[in-house]
Amino acid sequence: MDFDQTYKGPYCPLTQIALAGSNAMNLKQLSEILGLSQTTVSRALNGYPEVAERTRLRVQHAAQKHNYQPNIGAQRLARGRSMTIGHVIPLSTQHEMVNPVFADFIAGAGERYSACGYDMKLTIVDDQNEEDIYRDLKSRGSVDGIIVHGPLMNDPRIPLLQELDLPFVVHGRASDIETPYCWVDVNNASAFQRAGEFLLSLGHRRIGLINGLEHMDFAHRRRAGLVAALEAAGITPNPDYLHAGEMTEINGHNAMKAMLALDTPPTAVVVASFIAALGVRRALDEAGLRMARDVSVITFDDDLSYLRNGDSIPIFTATRSSVRQAGRLSADLLISHIENPTAAPEHKLLEADLIIGSSTGPVPQE
Amino acid sequence: MDFDQTYKGPYCPLTQIALAGSNAMNLKQLSEILGLSQTTVSRALNGYPEVAERTRLRVQHAAQKHNYQPNIGAQRLARGRSMTIGHVIPLSTQHEMVNPVFADFIAGAGERYSACGYDMKLTIVDDQNEEDIYRDLKSRGSVDGIIVHGPLMNDPRIPLLQELDLPFVVHGRASDIETPYCWVDVNNASAFQRAGEFLLSLGHRRIGLINGLEHMDFAHRRRAGLVAALEAAGITPNPDYLHAGEMTEINGHNAMKAMLALDTPPTAVVVASFIAALGVRRALDEAGLRMARDVSVITFDDDLSYLRNGDSIPIFTATRSSVRQAGRLSADLLISHIENPTAAPEHKLLEADLIIGSSTGPVPQE
């Protein structure tokens, strides 16, 4: 814990902030208007059974009429719960990419939070002290639970959160962690295995991979899946065909370009992200090659709202799984575990669809 | 206001939630350990001057040692402030795109919030009742201020927030609103005017526009800027060359494809987003045309972390302005107005850079 350099608490003689006299209607006022006790009004609004139905209706109408909303800080304090779920987004200065998948995941999760009365709190953490953030979140009572994004193969956040006894759901998994915990993940291995098998069935034997950073768990599994398909077909993966890096358009482009420069380039590639696949297409265009005819491409497609894979006919053959849906499921799972803390950890494994588009075709004749 | 269908308050006989006995260290305990009053401990930690420096150090050490963090709900209640800034993301079911720019903006703003001791609260609102959300936020004291995303030309949120007396900063502007308010915006008009002038200087006369939805303020201004450049050169914009739609890869592709099918297609296009520009490139590739040589392309580039415009040589000629930086500036502006509520509204107009890349060239000979 460090006492922040830039924020020193409420003492600020220069800009004396008028402590907002909260002009909003409060419980006391409302109960006086109604000629009822605060207890009864509170219970009426919170659905307790020991209040007469007539009274409840009267209270609800009055609340609506006077635009009463319980103060959230007071509720948090009194209930000992924050009704808030935290998302921590690490953003080191080296690796300062915001995961493009993030916005859609959040949108899915946020839908469910709203429906269940939870708030979403986002924390952008730009240094190494991510651990401190979690400890803080716990000890200040800022959140009732946490979503863990972008797990590594042996992610230290998982044991930490377990130790802190803060409910959490991982979006993804951590292969090297044995103890049970809650997660929601796509079956990355099977998706890429099927992609590989599909390419093999088209006659491809020289199959490349443009993967995400392989200390990320999802990338590790995708590689394993593809390699499994190749090896099952008696093919030893060619190291020159295996690329891993941040999943940007540029990296996709550069990786494809590098492979095209080989003596015997692959006839097909599997790409770990739609954005990288756009870069692959650019590299092919620059080389005067056409997708499907010259090089087959399969991409993973997170079904992002702003990057749809074509309207009617898909542009790319793809393994598709909606990350927004994963957001919804993660939110529901977390909420259910917050409200039922003794339940055993649960998880959900989603299967990606293999969508046939116009970026794959039979292996070209030599 | 409506009492949510799905969430009925704390009464839930089935899943009796153990009200977390908040095992964390609190102020009372800490003050007892130190043999001081809660007052003094609180003041010591909050930087008040009337506590002896020796005492302050002793308190800080003890706080650190016992891992004391003030409970956030209690602080909110006592201070009458939430130290939270709200971002409301509308997401109607028809128009269910998550703005791809959003993640980077949030990352920029979040950096500043963390540095200044504020939390960020995201609300995804999927129906029409966005107005209720703002009223709620105000009357529950959930947030101290709000960032308004994606303003329309005459955005009803602005007068609403003014009426509610809730500090806010608009990311963008609303052309039709006269009353002053805080905003941070790129000079969209000047950016697209310069883009137009640059194309004119290369000899282009048939210049197209692939714009965002033109009820969005930014899109309206971009169009105005481009049209101004054309008209200044004595060119009346051809309606067939003016497209507006959601800024997706597919729409960019379709708009370009439509223009290429004209008897006299444009020799250059200005595109309102990088993602749409990728679609434009695809349309050109499919038509066997090359960027720069056959058709010049200029795009607006928000400098998204996951969509960089090339590493060394930019792929596209572009008007560039970092949306992440806009996030930082918006956050700083909002915080300064929250802490100094009487200050007159301020705003910041950012100029985009015109970056010359390899997607533009002289007009082809007929």
Place this chain on the structure above:
DNA sequence: CGCGCCATTCAAAGCGCTTTGGATCTGTTT
């Protein structure tokens, strides 16, 4: 009639923090 039993309602005690309005103790001033 007197008793117990629901069904309702309420007063008051927190939740953990900030802040007001002194109190106490030095040291300084007249």
Place this chain on the structure above:
DNA sequence: AAACAGATCCAAAGCGCTTTGAATGGCGCG
């Protein structure tokens, strides 16, 4: 020496809600 000022510290009163434990009133029943 009395009075005052400044530097520290404190007890207690909130902030607005939830929840405990008890009171109230109506009603049926022996």
